[in-house]
Amino acid sequence: MAAVLGLDIGGTKLAVGVVTPDGAVHGLIVEPTRRWEGPDAVLPRLFDLGHRAVAAAGLGRPIDAVGISCGGPLDSAAGVLISPPHLPGWIDVPVGELTRQEFGVPTYLENDATAAALGEHRFGAARGVSTMIYLTISTGVGGGAVIGGRLHRGAAGNGGELGHVMVRPGGRLCTCGRRGCLEAYVSGTNIADRAAEGLRAGLGSGSSLRSADPLTAADVAAAARDGDALARQIWTETTDVLGQALTDLVNVFEPELVVLGGGVTRAGAMLLDPVAATVAREAMPPAAKAVRVVLAGLGDVVGVVGAGVVALEAVDVEPA
Known part of the structure; x- marks a missing residue:
């Protein structure tokens, strides 16, 4: 069964989990963002959470892709956070490429609320x-x-x-x-x-x-x-x-x-x-x-599910 990693970067919390085509979240981990530390400190912690979530999910196979949700403005195609107001000082951060290098799979960046809308439409209140x-x-x-x-x-x-x-x-x-x-x-x-x-x-x-x-x-x-x-x-x-x-x-x-x-x-x-x-x-x-x-x-996991659905659709895995 296909599986993707969803990374949700919020101003208050980081949420990560492995998302499968049925919309389920496996190995969910949530920790404070501590946004004032800046991307050089926060992103390594985010990646560590991602690796821990994959291990905790216990699916017995590698992930196929990573989806990232974060507030904009951002450039989805380039995978760059341009200047999110909820993350002061995060200017032109190439989060997509950094994530691809870390996990070795295709990576897709989407505005967090846009991703959440997609998640709610596929698996939540708006199904x-x-x-x-x-x-x-x-x-x-x-x-x-x-x-x-x-x-x-x-x-x-x-x-x-x-x-x-x-x-x-x-x-x-x-x-x-x-x-x-x-x-x-x-x-x-x-x-x-x-x-x-x-x-x-x-x-x-x-x-x-x-x-x-x-x-x-x-x-x-x-x-x-x-x-x-x-x-x-x-x-x-x-x-x-x-x-x-x-x-x-x-x-x-x-x-x-x-x-x-x-x-x-x-x-x-x-x-x-x-x-x-x-x-x-x-x-x-x-x-x-x-x-x-x-x-x-979808409650508090909407960002992770949304990021996961973005990745599932990008790699042509039809959500269940």
Whole structure:
């Protein structure tokens, strides 16, 4: 049975595993990225994790290829990370060639959210759906789309940067350099930053968030669930902005399904329900009637599965 190695390079974590044509992940390993160490330190650790995952998978045969998912901008054809905002200082890193030299098999690089969209379409919540949008809400915000059953990559291979649609003209500075992007409001990083800014401004004098060190989006979600006033304010703004952005995307693409993944979606219904309600209420009636908004079916392994599917398709192994 064919097997490929999936490597998912995130701003917070590295996830690796061997993916087989049935979408199963074998030998999964997840460790912190420690992105501040830079590519010269992180990539050797990533490769070591890959070798350990292959050994742990115990499939008794070599891998056929390696798929890599990482946030863009990147050059998929050349296998180069150009300047991912979630990996400061990673400029023109030839990750594809370095991975090929390390493992001795063909290597394929894809935008992480695009790969995740492909993974969800093949094996997750969007299996069998013709047109879908995927949004990953994590350290940053990325996106991908399958249109008419085909993955949308765009003319330069970076299509689907849905995290950089503008939601607040002249608003918060985004990592991409623009102001008011969706990512600048709903990413895990920016949820925490907005809460911290509120605390520094003297809001929430009795807020439980004051004891969080470091303050994270998960802390904000938990405190909002417990009724903390500042946390609820931040969380409500987050779901409002996300719902408005998805409404626009639903009107443009008129998909059958919107799939939300990434670490922030661990909040579950507290995120999904208000966002889905906004789309249902505000999207154009035909689009609102046609679409469902759901959480990713592959959970935390979506990046590894997506990277694996990219490699499986590239080496002409049809996913089961």
